[in-house]
Amino acid sequence: MKILVATTNPGKLKEISEMLDFDIEWKSLADFPDIKEVEEDGKTFAENAQKKALGYAKQTGLWTLADDSGLVVDALGGLPGVNSARFSGQSRDNSHPSRDSNGAVVNRDLIDHKNMAKLLSLMENIPDEKRTARFACCLCLAAPDKILAETSGSLQGTIIRKEQGTNGFGYDPIFYIPGLKKTVAQLDSEQKNNISHRGRAIEKLKPILRQLIST
Numbered sequence: 001m002k003i004l005v006a007t008t009n010p011g012k013l014k015e016i017s018e019m020l021d022f023d024i025e026w027k028s029l030a031d032f033p034d035i036k037e038v039e040e041d042g043k044t045f046a047e048n049a050q051k052k053a054l055g056y057a058k059q060t061g062l063w064t065l066a067d068d069s070g071l072v073v074d075a076l077g078g079l080p081g082v083n084s085a086r087f088s089g090q091s092r093d094n095s096h097p098s099r100d101s102n103g104a105v106v107n108r109d110l111i112d113h114k115n116m117a118k119l120l121s122l123m124e125n126i127p128d129e130k131r132t133a134r135f136a137c138c139l140c141l142a143a144p145d146k147i148l149a150e151t152s153g154s155l156q157g158t159i160i161r162k163e164q165g166t167n168g169f170g171y172d173p174i175f176y177i178p179g180l181k182k183t184v185a186q187l188d189s190e191q192k193n194n195i196s197h198r199g200r201a202i203e204k205l206k207p208i209l210r211q212l213i214s215t
Contacts, residue, residue: 004062015199048082071170137200155197
């Protein structure tokens, strides 16, 4: 069967397809160039995941798996939260990529660095012991007419003062896990999938999806 993952981000598609290793042909929004973007205007990660899953499932007729995830920083009152991907004013992950003044698509890595730079600037005077944060993820699997499943996961850590590591994407290079003494960007893909907020949400989804496919 075919399932659409509501993202244009190849890193996210790779993570999800590796963890949900079923006999499924995974599609992304890049496979539907004329699809209408679903606006992510929900107030919570769960609301945005629901909107995307149902919105894209209705347009394509495919079961659609959507996630909304981001970084929640305690000292910033929960920011960047649902605006994590577009914290610097440009979005790195939707069906209509950010473009510069000349109309060229803005590089995802550049947007990541801008997002991190803004966050680190806002946290410049926050002491180490108050730099606690968590990655949060809400997943929603929907058919065109209904929600099939919802799960969530989180990962606790702290925000360091400069980037470390080159693996991963988003805020991974500045999100430090004290128990591992590494940032998420210093983990290999298998390590990251085992502990990440998205990995934990997907592990909860696995048995549900297995049952849905079998029936």
